[in-house]
Amino acid sequence: MNHTAGITRRAFARLLGTAGALGVIEPQLVGMALAENKRSLNYLAHRTVGAEGAWELKKIEGKVPRNLNGTLIRTAPGQKETFGTPLQHLFDGDAYLSKLTFREGKVSLQSRFLDTPQRIEEQQMKRMLYTEVGTLAPPLPDGYKLKTRGKNQPSVNIIQWDGRYLGLSEGGPPVEIDPTTLAYKSEWNFYGTLPGDVPFTAHPKFDPATGEGYAYGIKRGMGLSLTVFRMQKDGKLKQLYSLPQPQYFMVHDMLLSKDHIIFVIPPVWVNISQAMGGKVAPFQALKFGDDMPTKIIILRKDGEGKPIIINQPANMVFHNGNAYEQDGKLHFDSILSPDGSVLKTVGSFDADQPVKTTPNHLTRVVIDLAKGELVSRTELEAEVEFPRFDERRGGAEARYLYTAGFVGRTDENSIVRHDLLRRTNKQVSPGKGRTYAEPVFVPHPGKNSEELGWLLTLGYDGAQDQTFLEIRDAATLEFQARVWTGIHYPLGFHGNFYAQA
Template sequence: MTIATENLYRRVYAPLLDEHDYRVAQIDGALPKDLTGTLYRIGPGKHQVGRTLLHSIFDGDGMVSQFRLDGTSVHYRNRYVRTRHFEHGQRSDRIRYRGVGTQIPGGPAANIGRRPGNVANTNIVNYDGGLLALWELGNPHRVDPDTLDTVGAVDFDGTLGFLGAFSAHPKWDPATGEMYNFGLDLLPTPRIRTYKVDRRGTLHRLTTVPMSDLSWNHDFALTERYLVFVLDPLVPDIAKIALARHSYIDSLRFKKSKGTRFLLVPKAGGRPRIVEHEALLHFHLTNAYDDSNDVVIELVRFDTRWNEVRRLTNTVNTESAEGPQFPASRLMQYRITAGGTVIERELTNRSVEFPQYDWRRSTHRHRYSYLSGKSAGAAVYDSIVKVDHQTGGVTSCDFAVSSVGEPLFVPRTPDAGEDDGWLLFLNHDLTEHRSQLVILDARDVEHGPLATAWLEHHIPWGFHGTFTRRIAEPVPPPGALR
């Protein structure tokens, strides 16, 4: 990697301070005429409060990007989620809210008793005719799907509990349309709360699992029978958190001797099942399914030590000579047998993250996984990787000096076969310092883009997103009659 390339990689986290609304003028290739709907993406758009810079990827204000596709054009719009953290940063240069990785200046006395500020930056999902911007340590924020205006925080009529934790990775049962999720509580006692939201939008509390040695956990998966958790030995030091001597992320310790626990929580109620395994380190699961009496889980396993992963989360707005260097990882499958044996299988040795699949296959065996990946010598994800679980084949589409985001699969028609559709993702061309909406034919990713819609600016590195076949309504300019 040359010094010039290292400097370009520093653009990955560069902020986008302005909010835009325009029709995309430059489109290379041809937009698929049948690909109509709206893509939403979310991530930290800026890591600063006023002119005070933040350094953790977890603490930036959430920014929603909307791509409206009508078959012939692309329209772009972005808005920041109007959280209390964001609104404070518009008025003040002084940090008021503690972050996940950022402490308020002033030592423990300034931080003790303060929870991290909700920045609504991790995931955006379709819900009840609108959108929810998610952040796992607090309430979701409802967002208007057309204007992207922030409607307000959602607590499901007060049923989320004391801390209001609602994971950024809810899952849907395709058979019932019900949404499942969880929340981690450290206080008053450590536990995992599980929830079901029915199609009327009512939240029902399911099983609460007390965990005297609760592990930090980001994601879970759903089968026809279970909510599936993979609890790595990332253990919060409660004393350090309570005394506020360290940030929340710096209070986590990887205790390898504890191992990883597969926690299977029955959807229908009943006693959870725990299966012990050697220590793993991961953030994201893909899918899970029941195979007779076995449970099969797919996830991205890091091959990098926790201290290194933690350090990488705190490299925003730094003068580091290296710039970001995303961790090495692999896509893995774990089969839990009825007798409690765990069978591990590597699905690809490519360094990958942000795994996706055809959501219609949720809770069932899926054949294809789509991921962001790193090509040889790259520092960040610069590729889209496709894994065929039936043949073992791995194909990819690589981009030069780029930052590639999570690929979302959109089926060609509601009843199209698995893999018969498109992959939509963002690519930040670091040389041009502009971002693109890229569309691939999922059946042939090596062919390259069918269409590339060039924005007039870049979008900072972000996390997750969703797609709906509903085309967002245009927003009239200020002063126009509606």
């Protein structure tokens, strides 16, 4: 184990982070010391939040476009320690919401931990009471009832739907969030149409042609099934399918084409006896089946017909890009890994030396819909994640896809623009000691071209120990503006931009 002045690097980093958050020492000194400590940028970028509050952001390099108006709302696991218990998994931690508001070239930030009942309970008790996805809670106080239900912290994604902000965890129902204060309102079951035993995906997809959404969940208990919903414009869910499954499994994302809903389901299964035994956290009971197939499941959006199921070699997958149909063929992009190492990487976040991930590939898959057969799969680019595109082209052919790229595996994630027509890529690095998160495409107002837009990307500067927002031209990746937040908060996974907050 590596040590720094007699303590582990992990403990040293935690100590410094705490000192910085409390204002005991200057953030810059914290950043320099952390950089000296040689923890990975990825680790530093996802450490516990430095502050909550609301700020007008005045330190801006370049110019924020005056016609960029709206809100970038994001969520992230906000802490990596709960009352003395280090959280081991990248996905662990209470939801921390950040809202960046753009008005006529000015930017403000509002951010806070989401005050879920479970978080309040832990804060009042001053101890960790709930097991996280990757970290077991310590033994509970005498007489305290064991928590059989998880936290349902919506730290994965946040969307606007039916006039509400809904935070999504994929471990339970959505959580409605007050759009002004970012306070917790309640769990939301779509006017009673989301069954209590079906957790809601963190990646619903929306059909720009109809304004409807599509979503899914894995129905628990007896009747284990992949349950698929249409999110109707009246705000209610309509169940389209309930596909029985032989065992618990994991699927994190979905795709939509003009007429179809697509799932790429990795061979990840849950060791139920281990999961129910209470000796390990839920994510530790996930197993990757090297000799099991990755399943592509294709369903009609109208709820009619039989599913097409195509087995492929074992690949891990979290995220997909867009999908479209042409001449009876379904084309879609998926980020496929050749093994399950990424599960170990995210699960060993807090280790001095996390497990290394085998490179993944953004892969174009083509399916013959009439035959129900795979036509081809082509690797387009290695080592990318968090795919986004111009969502006005959801389900139709979009030429461009944007991802965060792992530049030479240096830990300084880049922004990658994939030209799917020409099969070329362009990428920009954040600069030494910085890293980028998911790039969110925002179209120029009143323009329909895919070429006319911005990328809004959170980033982290290790030396300054500070989170920033960068704006780049989507077509050229040219720098437009960098807005410094003045604080450190985790980059998290997903968020969305809304012109109407």
